Amino acid sequence: MKLVRFGPRGAERPGVWLDDTPAPGQASILDVRAMTFDIADYDAHFFTHYGIERLRALLLEPQPKLVPAAGVRLGPPVARPGKIVCLGKNYAAHAAEFDSAIPQTPIFFSKATTALNGPTDPVVLPRGSGRVDGEAELALVIGRTARRVAAEVALEYVAGYTILNDVTDRDAQRQGQQWFRGKSADTFCPLGPFLVTGDVIGDPHQLRVTQRVNGQTLQDDTTQQMLFKIPFLIEYFSAAITLEPGDIIATGTPAGIGSARQPPVLLRAGDVVEVAIEKLGAQRNPVIAEV
């Protein structure tokens, strides 16, 4: 199942994306709020009290309320989460292009939740920003409260998977000693288009990940290459820190980022950055300058 949030920014409604409905090649969105009063949004309350199974029941109702998908804006597929946890240098080839040091334990950092952006919304370069580029990443969304969870059962705590572009101001990242500011500018976290449930994905470590800028491929790798795999990441992180429903974990980016290339490929106003992951769809974000 593909969960989406649709409508204007800040006023998105929860939906379920239906391919080939009402006809092959067409898509529609099940308008969840039009069918039930108790699911306000895809937030911690939803994952805790209703969850994916409730949506499956709605899909079976005789008169589903459908909205044509064409032309509808999609927002991030999760409402504002408690935290966005990110992985630094979780692919060896990317660690090599970044600073050559291969981590022995996972490097966690965070992005501000105010950075969240829709999958086709503009990425806005702040006035005075430095060298900015994107990072294509597989992200997972937590579905159940997770504290001290063993790797063997960790995937049971995952509601589903989505695409996250970890847009980064490299100058702010290096200047600050700490990455939070360089990673967290408003709009620097396109998420979506879909939250795809785990049953559709199967093994999350067999997915092709690509990033293109203006049609030029920068990144093309598979999630098989992750240094630290998702079950271990959840066990390691949740040993001391509670993961709550709706929390997002971005699993790191493969090699090929624009700022590490010769010559560098940096995001400028007028560019289009596209991130795609097998089974999860694609993002296509225009880049604009802050006015």
Ligand code: ZN
């Ligand atoms: Zn990243």
